[in-house]
Amino acid sequence: MEKTICKFCNLKSAAAKKLNEDEICALGNNCAEVQFKTGDIIIKQDALSTNVVYVKSGLVKIHIKGPIKERIRKIIKAPAYLCLPSTFGDKVNHFSATALEDTSICFIDVNVFKQFIYDNGDFAYQIILDLSKGELQNFHSCLNNAQKQNIGRVADAILFFANEIYNSNSFTLPISRQDLADLTGITRESASRILTDFHNEKILEIDSRKITVVNEALLRQISEKG
Amino acid sequence: MEKTICKFCNLKSAAAKKLNEDEICALGNNCAEVQFKTGDIIIKQDALSTNVVYVKSGLVKIHIKGPIKERIRKIIKAPAYLCLPSTFGDKVNHFSATALEDTSICFIDVNVFKQFIYDNGDFAYQIILDLSKGELQNFHSCLNNAQKQNIGRVADAILFFANEIYNSNSFTLPISRQDLADLTGITRESASRILTDFHNEKILEIDSRKITVVNEALLRQISEKG
């Protein structure tokens, strides 16, 4: 969904408010742009809603209360849709979203979005392409998680942040060790141990959350081995 | 994607052929309906293609060569789209599809599909709803697989066939034990053992691939426990 832009926020702006504890993130009509700060909850699992949500700028984690424990499903980097109409099919969110850095979010009324689809075939087609592609990518990320061992998954996560999010071998991890564990589906202790191992083997330079990939080739090798 | 019907197969019918070993499943133009028998390969991973593929009737498994081993991603029951345009973004399939029973497949030229999107906003919107919903369902099925133990996953798979595919507590499993293992991400031996356990605990009646759910309540309980 890389090349999509929010075509709606220029339309009208409705009254917008951030999500409080028991509040609902649905807006009345049309579209509104809202600023979130690091750590703010953007969408809350099980809350009611009827908006299309678009990440205009920033970084967001999608997380879900699984059958056993919390799981981070993915990290979304702007610009991208965070959720589309049927995500709210029953008007209840099935996931939460939290800002990992200062983030600007567009809430688009689902009827506005629908009308836009009707009027703009090329836009509709692009959305379909993006969704279909995303679905396929899910396939493969699930596969990775399912088949690789813990060490390979952590390697993947580090490479993901370096290459997909920050385009740099040196970055500050935007999430905690626990989050890294929840993202890769392992325990906090295992995540911690593996990072230490990577440091000892001179694959990573680690200073708390500051990470530098020293030996990317080896990291890739670990990822591929599974 | 339950309520969608193939709106294309009434247009024109092009020359259609089944997939041979090294053959390509792409059709020239427009749309063609092709019959497949149980076990036939419908789509082959890494083959070239430029079609939208729609399952008009039958049952299909989507499987992928993972980084380590084969994995069954999901079972698709007609009517449903098997793949959409961007699945072929690079014109190479990233998965295989195999018929689990006699199946009728529509291959739709991507340009025909695109034009239809342009002309029919309601259709486009419906596709978007379906895709978005499917993506979310993937979320949760991944979660299940990731967090539950083997026994819970097998319980899920059995419940899936009973409730989603056959709507009956008595059915013939359309896949082998190995496939069941690949579907749940466990080993063949584990799958086998768990089925035997279920039989001993009088949860299932098992006669080779014929399965009867005797104690669905207990099966659900196992599924929920993880």
Place this chain on the structure above:
DNA sequence: TTAAAAATGTGCGTTATATCACATTATTCT
């Protein structure tokens, strides 16, 4: 600046599950 709270690191026993080896049962083919 210091105390309290949160996050992280690390050793160790336990356990679920993979892996290996082989027996048994189905299925296919001639």
Place this chain on the structure above:
DNA sequence: AGAATAATGTGATATAACGCACATTTTTAA
């Protein structure tokens, strides 16, 4: 029908990873 082949069942190990306990470090708040 009978042989060959494939699929399935099952015991005995090996091992990756979890879970627990607690030490240490970092962050937050007062």
